[in-house]
Amino acid sequence: xxxxxxxxxxxxxxxxxxxxRHREALTxxxxxxxxxxxxxxxxxTGGKRFRAQFAVxxxxxxxxLDIDGxxxxxxxxxxxxxxxxxxxHAAALIHDDVxxxxxxRRGRPSVHRLFGALHRNAAWRGSAxxxxxxxxxxxxxxLQSWSDELMQSACDATEDRAAARRAREHFNRMRSxxxxxxxxxVLEEQQPTFADHExxxxxxxxxxxxxxxxxxxxxPLLIGAALAGASPETEEALADFGLxxxxxxxxxxxxxxxxxxxxxxxxxxxxxxxxxxxxxxxxLARENLPATQRRIFDDLxxxxxxxxxxxxxxxxxxxxxxxxxxxxxxxxxxxxxxHALAGAPIHPDAAAQLTQLSERAARRDA
Amino acid sequence: xxxxxxxxxxxxxxxxxxxxRHREALTxxxxxxxxxxxxxxxxxTGGKRFRAQFAVxxxxxxxxLDIDGxxxxxxxxxxxxxxxxxxxHAAALIHDDVxxxxxxRRGRPSVHRLFGALHRNAAWRGSAxxxxxxxxxxxxxxLQSWSDELMQSACDATEDRAAARRAREHFNRMRSxxxxxxxxxVLEEQQPTFADHExxxxxxxxxxxxxxxxxxxxxPLLIGAALAGASPETEEALADFGLxxxxxxxxxxxxxxxxxxxxxxxxxxxxxxxxxxxxxxxxLARENLPATQRRIFDDLxxxxxxxxxxxxxxxxxxxxxxxxxxxxxxxxxxxxxxHALAGAPIHPDAAAQLTQLSERAARRDA
Numbered sequence: 001x002x003x004x005x006x007x008x009x010x011x012x013x014x015x016x017x018x019x020x021r022h023r024e025a026l027t028x029x030x031x032x033x034x035x036x037x038x039x040x041x042x043x044x045t046g047g048k049r050f051r052a053q054f055a056v057x058x059x060x061x062x063x064x065l066d067i068d069g070x071x072x073x074x075x076x077x078x079x080x081x082x083x084x085x086x087x088x089h090a091a092a093l094i095h096d097d098v099x100x101x102x103x104x105r106r107g108r109p110s111v112h113r114l115f116g117a118l119h120r121n122a123a124w125r126g127s128a129x130x131x132x133x134x135x136x137x138x139x140x141x142x143l144q145s146w147s148d149e150l151m152q153s154a155c156d157a158t159e160d161r162a163a164a165r166r167a168r169e170h171f172n173r174m175r176s177x178x179x180x181x182x183x184x185x186v187l188e189e190q191q192p193t194f195a196d197h198e199x200x201x202x203x204x205x206x207x208x209x210x211x212x213x214x215x216x217x218x219x220p221l222l223i224g225a226a227l228a229g230a231s232p233e234t235e236e237a238l239a240d241f242g243l244x245x246x247x248x249x250x251x252x253x254x255x256x257x258x259x260x261x262x263x264x265x266x267x268x269x270x271x272x273x274x275x276x277x278x279x280x281x282x283x284l285a286r287e288n289l290p291a292t293q294r295r296i297f298d299d300l301x302x303x304x305x306x307x308x309x310x311x312x313x314x315x316x317x318x319x320x321x322x323x324x325x326x327x328x329x330x331x332x333x334x335x336x337x338x339h340a341l342a343g344a345p346i347h348p349d350a351a352a353q354l355t356q357l358s359e360r361a362a363r364r365d366a
Numbered sequence: 367x368x369x370x371x372x373x374x375x376x377x378x379x380x381x382x383x384x385x386x387r388h389r390e391a392l393t394x395x396x397x398x399x400x401x402x403x404x405x406x407x408x409x410x411t412g413g414k415r416f417r418a419q420f421a422v423x424x425x426x427x428x429x430x431l432d433i434d435g436x437x438x439x440x441x442x443x444x445x446x447x448x449x450x451x452x453x454x455h456a457a458a459l460i461h462d463d464v465x466x467x468x469x470x471r472r473g474r475p476s477v478h479r480l481f482g483a484l485h486r487n488a489a490w491r492g493s494a495x496x497x498x499x500x501x502x503x504x505x506x507x508x509l510q511s512w513s514d515e516l517m518q519s520a521c522d523a524t525e526d527r528a529a530a531r532r533a534r535e536h537f538n539r540m541r542s543x544x545x546x547x548x549x550x551x552v553l554e555e556q557q558p559t560f561a562d563h564e565x566x567x568x569x570x571x572x573x574x575x576x577x578x579x580x581x582x583x584x585x586p587l588l589i590g591a592a593l594a595g596a597s598p599e600t601e602e603a604l605a606d607f608g609l610x611x612x613x614x615x616x617x618x619x620x621x622x623x624x625x626x627x628x629x630x631x632x633x634x635x636x637x638x639x640x641x642x643x644x645x646x647x648x649x650l651a652r653e654n655l656p657a658t659q660r661r662i663f664d665d666l667x668x669x670x671x672x673x674x675x676x677x678x679x680x681x682x683x684x685x686x687x688x689x690x691x692x693x694x695x696x697x698x699x700x701x702x703x704x705h706a707l708a709g710a711p712i713h714p715d716a717a718a719q720l721t722q723l724s725e726r727a728a729r730r731d732a
Contacts, residue, residue: 025539026546029576032553033546095507099500124556126668134465134552137503138545141461144507145541148514152534168518173391175511179504180392180399186500187398190490210395302492 003067003353004053010071011052014083015044022146035118039111039139044090046106050249050361051089051220052082054242057354058224061346062234073157081154081167081227085220087147092178094140098133099186100275107266112136158227166226174219181210188278189302197287204283212253213246217361237344241354244333244340248362251330254281256365258317264366270310276302280329285322334362369433369719370419376437377418380449381410388512401484405477405505410456412472416615416727417455417586418448420608423720424590427712428600439523447520447533447593451586453513458544460506464499465552466641473632478502524593532592532601540585547576554644555668563653570649578619579612583727603710607720610699610706614728617696620647622731624683630732636676642668646695651688700728 023037059065059078071079096102097110104110109117116132124131151171155164185207194200221242225235256265257272258281265271272279282301286294297316300309317323337358341351389403425431425444437445462468463476470476475483482498490497517537521530551573560566587608591601622631623638624647631637638645648667652660663682666675683689703724707717 022542026542029543029546029550030572032550036546036549092507095503099503101496119556122556123558125558126556130467131552131556133499135549137461137465137506138549138552140503141458141506141510142542142545144510145538145545149538152518152538156531165522172511172515172518176388176392176508177395179508179511180395180402183402183501183504184395184398186497186504190485190488190492190497192489192491206396 006068007053007056008049010079011049011083011086012045014079015086016041018083018087018146018150019044035115036135036139036142039114039135040090040143042108042114043094043105043111043139044086044143047086047089048364048366049086050216050357051085053357054217054220055082055085055224057350057357058221058226058230058238059228060224061221061238061344061350061354062225062228062230064347077154077157078224078227080150080157081223082220084147084150084154084171085223087143087150088175091140091143091147092182094136094143096182098136099182102267102271102275104267110136111139115139154227160229163226163229166230167223170219170222170226174215174223177210177219178215181207181212181215185211185277189276191278194278194283194286194298197283200278200283200286201280204278204280207278208247208250208254208280209243212250213243215246216249217246217358218242231345234345237340237346240340241337241344241358244337245358245361248330248333248337248358251280251326251333252362252364254279255323255326258282258314259323261365266366269307270305270314273301273310273313274303274305281317281322281326284325285317285320288320288322289316330362334358372434373419373422374415376445377415377449377452378411380445381452382407384449384453384512384516385410401481402501402505402508405480405501406456406509408474408480409460409471409477409505410452410509413452413455414730414732415452416582416723417451419723420583420586421448421451421590423716423723424587424592424596424604425594426590427587427604427710427716427720428591428594428596430713443520443523444590444593446516446523447589448586450513450516450520450537451589453509453516454541457506457509457513458548460502460509462548464502465548468633468637468641470633476502477505481505520593526595529592529595532596533589536585536588536592540581540589543576543585544581547573547578547581551577551643555642557644560644560649560652560664563649566644566649566652567646570644570646573644574613574616574620574646575609578616579609581612582615583612583724584608597711600711603706603712606706607703607710607724610703611724611727614696614699614703614724617646617692617699618728618730620645621689621692624648624680625689627731632732635673636671636680639667639676639679640669640671647683647688647692650691651683651686654686654688655682696728700724 019037019041026033026037056078065075093105094111097105098112102110103113112132112135115135116128119128119131155168158164188203188207195203218239221238222235225238257277257279258270260267262269286297289297293316297313300313338355341354344351385403385407392399422433422444431441459471460477463471464478468476469479478498478501481501482494485494485497521534524530554569554573561569584605587604588601591604623643623645624636626633628635652663655663659682663679666679704721707720
């Protein structure tokens with residue numbers, strides 16, 4: 001826990017330093033650009049930092065690294081890669097919130113809402129909402145570039161060129177897959193009806209794997225490990241661990257998206273139900289509903305639900321037994337992950353920490 | 367001209383190969399993702415390829431390269447960097463069109479309109495326009511990542527590490543500056559009134575420099591030159607050439623945005639007037655208008671103009687003398703650029719081609 005706090009502090013510090021550097025570089029563009037940069041820092045404060053932690057532990061699985069020690073050049077290198085993942089994630093979330101029409105994120109207004117408010121408060125001309133959209137798109141683009149710069153600097157500082165190249169390959173694959181996974185997720189919400197159960201489960205699982213499991217856990221681990229010069233066997237073992245942890249991570253997200261406490265998640269109650277997300281949880285819930293109830297369920301999902309309707313859908317999902325099924329899946333995935341670590345060619349203390357972090361990813365309440 | 371055709375063909379081929387490679391890599395995500403990839407190729411067919419050409423000529427200013435010859439590893443390297451610029455530009459245009467609410471691009475519907483049409487034709491659920499927005503944001507993000515990958519591969523193939531690092535620095539600065547420049551451009555359109563003439567001209571010029579001049583000409587030249595291992599003196603000479611060419615390029619764009627032939631530009635007539643862009647052309651036009659006429663001008667600008675109103679604004683701009691003033695500025699900038707080339711430490715045949723390309727950038731009709 002001590003180590004986690006130290007790491008979170010270092011990540012925050014480094015993100016702050018990166019943004020300050022960019023702010024200075026952009027001084028010639030004048031003070032009007034400052035709100036864009038201020039929003040960046042605001043958005044990048046806090047967050048759970050799972051991706052950064054998995055990247056650092058991936059590195060540590062291969063090479064000794066004292067997380068509590070001084071920031072040596074070696075430590076700085078993996079911290080840069082970890083921050084690159086956090087910046088990329090921030091960019092993805094900012095664009096996601098536009099796409100999902102989410103008004104809040106981490107308990108504060110989402111970025112497009114903040115830019116919209118800036119417009120409204122200044123009594124500017126034209127549509128405040130559209131200005132909000134523009135600001136969010138551009139800030140996301142900017143953060144995506146800055147993420148990439150940090151990844152470059154991590155790779156440039158890596159003497160082993162093959163290791164740097166492999167780290168970039170994982171990073172590149174991750175970026176492609178998450179954008180396409182997000183597209184498939186949006187596509188699901190547009191379908192007038194659910195597919196047959198088996199097909200729907202396959203589709204929902206595919207979105208879960210690409211948009212979240214690989215992106216949130218497997219890829220960060222592999223990027224960190226590759227930077228440390230991991231062997232193919234070690235990478236394979238980490239992937240065998242990371243994918244099920246990522247699946248558990250997203251299944252927990254599905255549960256929180258329906259039952260999470262808004263004060264803790266920072267998102268509205270029943271968020272996924274209002275957005276009409278066809279998660280694995282929702283798909284499993286529908287399977288066991290009688291036809292009439294299922295029709296009502298389908299009609300409500302993805303509409304502007306009032307709190308009472310949210311409660312009805314929550315109860316329906318709970319009574320369907322889907323919550324227990326998902327909890328079972330989470331446990332099985334965590335078990336499978338931990339099993340994959342046993343005998344994996346990685347540092348024993350990293351294995352212990354990976355086990356701890358996977359439990360936290362699977363059992364969190366926000 | 368022969369060489370330009372050859373280069374344009376090679377660029378198109380390489381972009382096609384890049385997209386095919388990504389398409390194959392994304393096969394595990396299933397066929398639903400294909401429209402995203404097909405839109406990418408559709409959008410990346412055609413275009414003027416100024417940025418790619420300036421990058422290749424920047425390289426050639428430093429090192430001999432037979433553009434008509436075989437694609438050697440060295441040639442492939444600069445082609446990768448050139449394609450990276452075209453992919454980045456495509457990503458920026460796709461997001462720009464969302465931000466500017468542009469319905470057409472290069473004579474065909476803009477990407478968000480295409481995704482919207484996909485939704486409408488399939489009679490999906492929810493808002494077709496919002497789906498269009500989501501598709502455009504995600505495709506832009508995807509292309510931004512892929513642009514970056516090509517830039518990586520150009521840099522990885524460069525043995526001179528310092529040269530590769532300098533090329534990346536130019537690329538990174540370009541990406542930051544264009545996003546912030548675009549934000550400042552959007553910000554201008556939100557202001558309820560024009561600033562005083564001098565201040566407005568300064569603001570409009572700042573947007574022109576960062577959003578376009580540096581981005582379209584100076585940065586591509588410097589990226590190409592840096593990859594070839596240019597000395598600081600050569601880079602300085604190319605910047606002294608590139609910035610005024612970029613200014614002339616965008617001033618031409620201002621003219622085309624008001625007076626361009628829609629059949630040639632592929633954009634609606636009077637596009638900039640409808641969008642309310644506060645270009646240098648518009649700012650100069652307002653300077654000499656009598657107060658009453660200026661008020662009418664301001665009231666019309668940035669509204670949903672009918673063709674007759676477009677004609678009125680066009681006539682007002684023409685009669686203000688602003689068109690001649692902008693033409694003078696274009697000529698002066700081209701002269702200054704060509705003057706900067708004389709005596710610059712670059713290959714003489716590259717100088718001749720740079721002169722030609724700068725004339726085309728400044729005198730084009732699309």
